[in-house]
Amino acid sequence: MEVKEVIAVFDIGKTNKKFYVFDKEFNPIEFEYTQFDEIPDDEGFLGENLDALTGWVISTFDSLLENEKFKVDSLNFSTYGASLVHIDKDGNRVTPFYNYLKPFPKQLEEQFKRLISQEQFELETASPLMGFLNSGLQLYYLKYQKPTLFAKIKHSIHLPQYLSSLYTNEYVADYTSIGCHTGLWDFNTGQYSDWVKKEKLDSLMAPIVPSTHTKMVERKGQIFKVGVGVHDSSSTLIPYINSTDEPFVLMSTGTWSICMNFFNEGAMTNKELECDCLNFLSLKGSALKASRLFLGKHLTDQAHMLSDYFGYDKDAYQKLEWQEAFESKRKNSKQLLFDHSLIHPERFGFVNNPVPDLDQFDSFEDALYHLYDELVDIQVASLDLAIGKSDIKRVYVDGGISASKVFVGLLSKKLSKMEILNSELAVGSALGAALLVNYRNLTPTFLEQNYQSSKQVEIS
Template sequence: MSFNMVKTPVTAVFDIGKTNKKFFLFDEDLKEVYQSYTRFEPIPDEDGFPSIPIHSLREWMLETFREALTFPEFEIIKLNFSGHGATFVHTDEFGEPVTHTYDYLKPFPEPLLNQFYEKYGGREAFSKQTASPPLGMLNSGLQLYFLKYAKPEMFQKIKFSMHLPQYLSFLFTGQMVSDFTSIGCHTGLWDFEKRDYHDWVKKEGVDNLFPPIKPSNEVLSTKPELGSVSCGVGVHDSSGALLPYLNAEKDPFILLSTGTWAISINPFNQLPLTEKELKQDCLQFLSISGNPIKISRLFIGEEHKYQIDQMYIHWDLPLETYKKLKFDPVIFEKVAKQPTKRIRFKFLKPKEFGIEMATKTDWSSFSDFTEAYHTLIHEISDLQVASLSLVLADLKIDRIFVDGGFNANELFVEMLRIKIPGKEIITSDFPNGSAMGAAILVNMETNTYSLS
């Protein structure tokens, strides 16, 4: 007697981060039932700068998916992608890459950048129009300007330019599309007031390189040889990470997503950016429906890592000592009353928020590691409150969700609670939130779900 195994219907998601490349299977309740991941070493581009090994990534994804189609216990019925922003894949008419896939940390030639801003209204005006602080290659749209004038022979080969999440979708469907969440992540491409591509895109003739914009919950189909599975168009990872909260919560909230960067996201704030906000690293994303979402950024993860290393050296302590510390209200009250700041930041810029910073750090002035660490988190949380206030505005929002690495830092969370009275600070985490967001999108009913 033989028995046919009942297969579990699942949604497959490729979550392509800058470091880790992950593959997930989610069941119908969006619970993770399978995960695999890999990493790829960068390869030098034509200038010797590290670039994304797009061919190796493509081979791994196709091989991984074909293998998953053969799993006896799962039936893949949906597929989608999340990917990091500020990354373009430039292709020929057949979708084959014709340039390296440039890393967004690649230096942008300063004379060419100055030429661009002089041509299109100056840095401040352009940044305000496009909700994109001047970030060089991180303004991914400007890659095309760079290629047009610095590498014209390569530019002439380009027939299509797709952001990374949409290129991943193209690999499986053969259909080229553009998506609001990728267009709107500090690319310098979108005029937020006109709600259209910025004038420079058309004047430089790059608008015809972009495939048509499709809704983020558009459902395509994979190629027949890949199972003819319902397939999404891909989503920018930060926008994807927001979706599980929007899906679960009915009342307005702010999401503070922490890690290397602390990203304060207010999906209910569509107020225009001011020049002052831009200077404080505040910008806007486009939501899945093309509406602006105000966010602010703070480089707290990298700052925290650097300062902790200095403390460990000074006190000769083992790694991760700070994780054993508990919030001490007596020590906090002591350090909060210090008349001057006593830690010199390496990455953070308190003056942008009107906060003075010490000229140097004297670790010997602290009684011990515990006092020094409380001081560090006190000063970082001051900046975090200032950054959060940029997106909070005067909107009536009572809850702030903290997810990512700092949601497990008791000192950070308790200090936020003290410094933002009247707001509920909730430590929360949707593991693999970007991937889950992509899964939510491809499972939306296009005809009945209202994209907000």
């Protein structure tokens, strides 16, 4: 029996937990996914069941190791960001795994602003002040709200590096997680921010290693490389950077839609920060401008609301077909027909409609089309911030929404002077993690093989 050498990657999203097995040419050959119910933290707020997640990771990977068809060359992890795991001196978790959507106490935020003004914080760290979405503020919260637990912490590491440590027993940090709107990093000086040092939180940070760093591990009779893990949005960029020299913006979609511009070197402005722009850190620690929109979650919520109203199955919105001749009922392009308050459209000059009149739509499909039309308009405004003044003519759409011909078709119509390419393989973040533990350039034909122009999408 021929034994195939493979690369294993866990791609951990907020909702879907995915496991990919790639061959040595980076073709996905095995795939499985699962979901877990959230559990309450010590204050009753629901969040990731980290015990269930780690149990699934270990059992799933052990099954691969025991499969005689495969020889594992390497293992890596791509996960969502803004999430810290706090470890004591014996390697045990100290605190619950807090959800980045957990509300941040108002009085503590005011206390924090006396330490550093919001304007200074945002300009230095290139990230809006967002409470628990800034993982640095999760540490600040623990220090002042839960000092007994805080005193036990030896290391605070981000989720990708925590999963890696299950196999390596090493606690490390990488730039992609540190630079993921954490509020920890000063993008001007290239080191931890002064407020972090004043609070002595830098002492809890693990040593920074390259994102390509690996450690040899033996388990179940196999010896393989284990990567340090990577923030998923940053990981999605890696196949593109390694395949083309042509400037582009990547729209990485899922719960969030994040537009990343590796070619925009302009300094962050207050206006951009107000519109949820931020900087990420690249693999090597350089700044990467991005704009962010809570698109996937909002689309799902609104589509389910329409399903309930019109009496359709909750997944019916995923079957919507492309209509070239769609015409909007909006009399003013800035006046919205739906309530998009969750994604704050007013930041981009739109007028929100908190009480939508659903009777004005002819059908479920008509309402859905108008919903998509408005969301694409807001997405284009967010995308424009990531593009800035850079000369970009190509946009890659990766992740869940790339499968929607309606979304991609509307995006192509509204950005008619750009080439919009959508992925046929929603594996961008997993593929990036696979590349990091087997680092080499992809052939230029990789993107041609796996992406198609929206102008070539088969229209139904």
